[in-house]
Amino acid sequence: MTNQLxxxxxxIHAGQTPDPTTGAVMTPIYxxxxxxxxxxxxxxxxxxxxxxxxxxxxxxxxxxxLEGAHYGLCFASGMAAIDTVLRLVKPGQxxxxxxxxxxxxxxxxxxxxxxxxxHFDFVDMSDLDRVRAALKPNTRxxxxxxxxxxxLQIADIAALAxxxxxxxxxxxxxxTFASPYLQQPIGLGADFVIHxxxxxxxxxxxxxxxxxxxxxxxxxxxxxxxxxxxxxxPGPLDCFxxxxxxxxxxxxxxRHSANAQRxxxxxxxxxxxxxxxxxxxxxxxxxxxxxxQMRLYGGMISFLPVGDATTAKRIVxxxxxxxxxxxxxxxxxxxxxxxxxxxxxxxxxxLQVDPTLIRLSVGLEHVDDLIADLQQALxx
Ligand SMILES: *Cc1c(COP(=O)(O)O)cnc(C)c1O
Numbered sequence: 001m002t003n004q005l006x007x008x009x010x011x012i013h014a015g016q017t018p019d020p021t022t023g024a025v026m027t028p029i030y031x032x033x034x035x036x037x038x039x040x041x042x043x044x045x046x047x048x049x050x051x052x053x054x055x056x057x058x059x060x061x062x063x064x065x066l067e068g069a070h071y072g073l074c075f076a077s078g079m080a081a082i083d084t085v086l087r088l089v090k091p092g093q094x095x096x097x098x099x100x101x102x103x104x105x106x107x108x109x110x111x112x113x114x115x116x117x118x119h120f121d122f123v124d125m126s127d128l129d130r131v132r133a134a135l136k137p138n139t140r141x142x143x144x145x146x147x148x149x150x151x152l153q154i155a156d157i158a159a160l161a162x163x164x165x166x167x168x169x170x171x172x173x174x175x176t177f178a179s180p181y182l183q184q185p186i187g188l189g190a191d192f193v194i195h196x197x198x199x200x201x202x203x204x205x206x207x208x209x210x211x212x213x214x215x216x217x218x219x220x221x222x223x224x225x226x227x228x229x230x231x232x233x234p235g236p237l238d239c240f241x242x243x244x245x246x247x248x249x250x251x252x253x254x255r256h257s258a259n260a261q262r263x264x265x266x267x268x269x270x271x272x273x274x275x276x277x278x279x280x281x282x283x284x285x286x287x288x289x290x291x292x293q294m295r296l297y298g299g300m301i302s303f304l305p306v307g308d309a310t311t312a313k314r315i316v317x318x319x320x321x322x323x324x325x326x327x328x329x330x331x332x333x334x335x336x337x338x339x340x341x342x343x344x345x346x347x348x349x350x351l352q353v354d355p356t357l358i359r360l361s362v363g364l365e366h367v368d369d370l371i372a373d374l375q376q377a378l379x380x
Contacts, residue, residue, distance in 0.1 A: 007066060007181055008250045015061025016243070027058040029240045051228045055236040059243050060211070063201070066180040066246070067193050067213040071220040073227050074211050074239060078176065078196025079104050080232035081210030083113075085172055085192055086141075087226050088219060091117030093140040098125040098155065100148035102174065102196075103338075103345040110349075122351065125155035126286055128163065135167040145174040146183075147290070150302050150338040150359045152277045154286025157293055161189025170216075176200070176329075181253040183294045191216055199329030200299075203245040203252055209234045252331070252364060256299030259370060260362040264301050266371050272378040277302040299362045300328060302338075305378070309355040312337055316358055318377040321369055328361035333370055335360055 005013075016027050030053050035046040046052050056074055064072030075081040082105055089095055097109060099122040109120045123134045125144045135142075142164040146155040157173060164171040172192040173185035179200040185193050195201055197209035214220050227233060234242075257280070264278035279290040280297030290297060305312055315335075316324050322335035326342050336342060339355040346352055362370065 010062070010065045011181075011249050012247045014065035015058040027055055027240065027243060029236045030054045031236050049236075050231050050233055053233075053236050053239070055239040055243070056234060059234075059239040059246075062243060062246055063180075063195070063197075063211050064213050066249070067175070067186055068180070068184045069186045069193065069213045069215050071215070071217070071224075072211060072213045073220070073223055074197070074209060074234050074242075075227065076210065076232040076234050076238075077208050078102075078174075078194070078198060078210035079108060081194050081196075081212050082174070083108060084223055084226050084230065084232070085194060085212055086113055086118065087230075088170075088222060089113075089118050089140045092119075092138065094119045094121070094136045094138045095141045095143055096120075096131065096134050096136075096139050096169070097122050097143040098145055098148060098153075099123055099351055100151045100153055101143070101145055101351070102149050102176075103343040105143075105145075105174070106349070106351055107345040124153070125160060126153045126289075128156065128159055131160060131163055135163070135169065137168075139164075139167055139169045142169050142171045143174070144171070145177065147177045147279055147286075147298060147300065149177060149300075150343065150353060150357060152177075152279055152284075152286075152300060152302055154279055154284075154290045156289045157183075157185050157188040157190055161191075165189070170219075177300055178294060178298055179249060179253055179329075181250050182257070182296055182298055186213065186215055188293060191219070197242050198327065200253065200256070201246055201249065201329075202242045203249065203330060204241075205327065205330030205332065207238045207241040207245075209238055209242050253296065253298070255364050256362055257296035259364070259367045260299045260301055260360075261297065262367045263360065263362055263370060263374065266374070267301070267303050270375075270378060272306050274304040274306050301360045301362060303358055303360075304354065304356055305358060307356065309337075309339075312356040312358055315377050319373050320376075321365060321373040322360065322377075328359075330361070331364045333361060333363035333365055 060072040170191040193213040
């Protein structure tokens with residue numbers, strides 16, 4: 001399978017061939033912890049399922065192909081994948097991260113890894129001068145999300161890859177919000193792409209997982225060693241579910257983006273809404289950069305209603321199709337208040353979000369039903 005094929009084809013076929021023993025078209029769930037050896041050290045590439053499992057191998061190859069990269073590794077969660085990348089950073093080294101990262105990422109950096117001698121600073125990655133000024137001689141890694149969560153800021157991946165490399169650092173992009181169908185950071189110069197496959201890649205809110213993709217063979221070998229040595233690996237059923245979800249990724253991202261664009265335009269015209277943040281709107285400060293590096297603008301919208309935190313709470317509790325829940329990227333629409341929910345771990349920090357900010361994960365229901373639901377929730 002080569003990268004010349006289109007993403008729609010890769011999503012269905014990359015890493016997956018009919019099972020040679022039975023002809024099963026779909027990759028089986030290899031629900032086994034160990035593999036028989038014909039003689040000591042004589043095996044078919046698998047010894048023990050933490051080290052490797054064929055269902056996981058298929059998923060790793062498929063994700064690498066979708067990101068246009070050579071190597072993929074899968075983990076038990078997005079956080080396990082992030083933790084593993086951060087193990088490339090040695091005590092005393094510095095990580096420059098975006099100032100609007102996933103709450104769990106911030107918590108891992110500040111409350112766990114800082115205790116092991118890693119140093120972190122957080123800057124606005126959409127401001128290239130600030131990034132240049134914040135780099136240090138010991139900066140090992142630049143870490144960013146784009147679009148960010150929950151403020152949907154856009155960072156210029158190609159420009160930041162150049163800046164990071166000139167400073168002797170590597171660039172890691174958490175591509176969870178965009179998915180490889182909308183944006184491929186490796187092709188733009190990033191060294192690592194990280195995913196919470198829990199979100200758009202799995203796509204059905206029924207499995208937790210993570211992944212790291214890279215073209216850097218030395219880093220990949222170290223990450224693969226860590227995957228086995230640390231052991232936060234996904235089980236075969238989780239890999240199967242993620243592979244199944246991936247097959248419709250391109251179709252889903254098209255519809256998520258089309259629905260979100262319509263809803264963003266509806267909200268922008270609504271008198272009960274103060275501000276809409278969606279990279280597909282012309283007035284979004286990152287719209288031009290998003291246009292350059294993304295195919296479409298994704299399914300995530302944030303907005304500020306007119307009113308206070310109580311008003312915002314009332315809106316998210318009143319929608320009927322949009323379910324009040326954390327997470328994102330599934331077929332169903334979700335609504336939440338980041339400040340007390342997904343981003344509670346940054347409360348009181350400089351990354352704290354506006355308590356009235358509402359975040360939508362726009363699903364695949366009919367857009368007219370979604371708009372009617374928001375209309376009634378905003379009207380009351
Ligand atoms: C959810 C999420 C994570 C963490 O992934 P888990 O699978 O929940 O561990 C990391 N980054 C982003 C952008 C996320 O949305």
